[in-house]
Amino acid sequence: MTQNRRFTLVRRPHGLPQPDDFAHDTVPVPSPADGEFVVRNRYASLDPAIRGWLDEAPSYLPPVALGDPVRATTVGQVVASNNPAFAVDEWVLGLNAIEEYSLVRPGGFTMPIDPHTVPSVTHYLSVLGAVGLTAYFGLLEVGKPRPGETVLVSGAAGAVGSLVGQIARIVGCRTVGIAGGADKCRRLRDDYGYDAAIDYRGKSPAALAAAIREAAPDGVDVIFENVGGAVLDAGLLALNHGARVALCGLISEYNSAEGAIGARNLWQLIVKSATISGFLISDFLPRFAEGATAMAGWLAEGRLRVDEHVDEGIENALPAFLRLFEGSNQGKMILALGAP
């Protein structure tokens, strides 16, 4: 019987996740019942959203149960199947977990993928996956940028933010990115084509607001917000009349044990007749093919640079996940779960 190594949740984190919140165990791989199949996971996508799934509070997905492996999107290959739609050896993308083998029941979110159409199968976890579609629909459908407008992106060097800046330029916008540290700011300009880059580190809210005004002398028409807190508050001070804030994430708040700061400068929404709109990528499910086709086209034309940061080994799941909050990853964070 094949053994399945798993990265499980054993205690709900309070603030930043700690080693004692998790365990590594080994269990037998179950046999697939009628309609089920088993996937050998090759890569797991490490996303900030996972942090939310570890809390007890209900969200858009049920919390990960204590003792269960940590939920994650994975790509892998079918190794056993009692489902005629999924043959052995076929590659699939699905919402599974950080474990070597996942049993997939009918009705879940799993789709076949073709690894030969992309430079790397990991691209299904980055530019062609939730990250890419979040950037595409969040910017274009929620932020609704018009050519010539200024788009401000926080978390701009991250997996989503780096794509948002590039898409915004493709559709004719001026782009200003906010990131932490001189090296990331250099990458914003050199690698992702941002017109201006702002290092938020060491800046007071007033200094950050002043830096945004300097980088966006005509004001900000669209904010693509990944960070929240003081960064969002500074951005709100630079809004033009009728501006749109696409609220994608609030990574500065996910590990806050004291409670969220939120947005303090809501008054700006009134005086600028501006809007903050949250969104989930699942809202755009019927249009995923359209978004993936557009992203694949820009990728093939060499208009999108895609960075992935792949750490190796399920034993490194926690340090790899924590990179998202330390900011020590350069590109989409992916965990490799061993060779075929």
Added chain:
Amino acid sequence: MTQNRRFTLVRRPHGLPQPDDFAHDTVPVPSPADGEFVVRNRYASLDPAIRGWLDEAPSYLPPVALGDPVRATTVGQVVASNNPAFAVDEWVLGLNAIEEYSLVRPGGFTMPIDPHTVPSVTHYLSVLGAVGLTAYFGLLEVGKPRPGETVLVSGAAGAVGSLVGQIARIVGCRTVGIAGGADKCRRLRDDYGYDAAIDYRGKSPAALAAAIREAAPDGVDVIFENVGGAVLDAGLLALNHGARVALCGLISEYNSAEGAIGARNLWQLIVKSATISGFLISDFLPRFAEGATAMAGWLAEGRLRVDEHVDEGIENALPAFLRLFEGSNQGKMILALGAP
């Protein structure tokens, strides 16, 4: 030469306005130059927005200068005119100040009104004025309620909120109002037809959120927000997918010397794909006639109850204004500036 008694700003308030922030003075009424005219103000509209105009920070209107009379919308009669479009004795509505006489220069916001078409000329400062149009366009165009949806209104017994609840019922929505105190809650149900009323006083954020869930068992589709802070945060916890928050005001924060709380539960916007939209009534200027016609029609049909709280005398300007923040007014707050 006629004398003009004025209520002037002499020091910028820090937190709640204090008596020493203001003065009463008497100056000569200037003669109108070419194109100008002089209005004898009869009623001044006391609005929360005035508090913002007293701060030094730039807003959608310039701050009231120290030594100047406090800006307010007034209705009054032309008493001297060098402008052929405005004849002596004509009634006008305009953005003037808390003073007996205002000199009106060309190009400002002043319009003639007909006092004979309404039960009281003060209605131009309430149901047919900015208050009524704010309720009309803010609810219908920003909140976009659909028949059968649930609309939550904070500051529901106030001048705007009481009209919002009535309009929401007219368009077929279930209405839940939040106000401070048992007497206001009784008025929400008995006078303004709210389906449910919630007293926020003495309630923790969790208790307020629980009360909203009980009053809105199907969730909240539209929030019309006048208050902000803990009240907004509780409302955000009850949003349905795709809900809209029309952000009209943040009266809980206007006098906060410590800085705003803002909204801490922004995460709800993401998981509910919900939107907060600020607005200014001036955005709808081209449609004012449409809104006023609709409100006048409902008023004539007896479908709108309009409450006005009129205090007498310019010497009472400050206590009358402070009623807005104490919550001791019942209906639109108006200051009468003496008989003709």
